[in-house]
Amino acid sequence: MCxxxxxPEGAELVEGLEAELVDEELRALPVRYNLxxxxxxxxLWRDEGRRRLSVASWGVPRRGGGIxxxxxxxxxxxxxxxxxxxxxxxxxxxxxxxxxxxxxxQPWYFHRRDGGLxxxxxxxxxxxxxxxxxxxxxGPSGDIGGIHDRMPAVLEPDMIAPWLEGxxxxxxxxxxxxxxxxxxxxxxxxKAVGNVRNDGPELVEPVEPVRPRPxxxxxx
Numbered sequence: 001m002c003x004x005x006x007x008p009e010g011a012e013l014v015e016g017l018e019a020e021l022v023d024e025e026l027r028a029l030p031v032r033y034n035l036x037x038x039x040x041x042x043x044l045w046r047d048e049g050r051r052r053l054s055v056a057s058w059g060v061p062r063r064g065g066g067i068x069x070x071x072x073x074x075x076x077x078x079x080x081x082x083x084x085x086x087x088x089x090x091x092x093x094x095x096x097x098x099x100x101x102x103x104x105x106q107p108w109y110f111h112r113r114d115g116g117l118x119x120x121x122x123x124x125x126x127x128x129x130x131x132x133x134x135x136x137x138x139g140p141s142g143d144i145g146g147i148h149d150r151m152p153a154v155l156e157p158d159m160i161a162p163w164l165e166g167x168x169x170x171x172x173x174x175x176x177x178x179x180x181x182x183x184x185x186x187x188x189x190x191k192a193v194g195n196v197r198n199d200g201p202e203l204v205e206p207v208e209p210v211r212p213r214p215x216x217x218x219x220x
Contacts, residue, residue, distance in 0.1 A: 056131035
């Protein structure tokens, strides 16, 4: 998964997700159409047995420096993710995300076909600087195939409780799988999303895709 998404505003998260506790910082969260690493995003997690909506920074610090914005599903049961799989699971809700077609560098926007929130499997880590979140990725479904070889792990609403409350690592990893084909819609968008300083609803407006240049025929 590439490092761009669309963050819903806090009020949308409060209305769309069941939480017993809601942080005031979350309520004040504005929509962002060009969410990037280190930006704040909303997370749903279990705090001493109760569901809580909080704000986390996108990216879990690495021991050697830098941050990890994604965690591969095939590495969840090994270091450094195994401990967070046991005690740091979360749901990261987004409106959608962007991926770049590598050959033409054409950005594409992906969102749920039914218009609902994308509920992504995530892991969180708390430290003296607050919460940090990473998004779990898995193999591509047909909805994303041809654009990228990974996609975020999409949870359906009835998968939230097993993901947040489950204890068996094998069962938890089994929840992380490609979304059924037809879950997502995609369309090309403008290249302005490539600059993190750009923000606004115009970033998710569809455009004509970049066509590959025809190769010049040999003259001789």
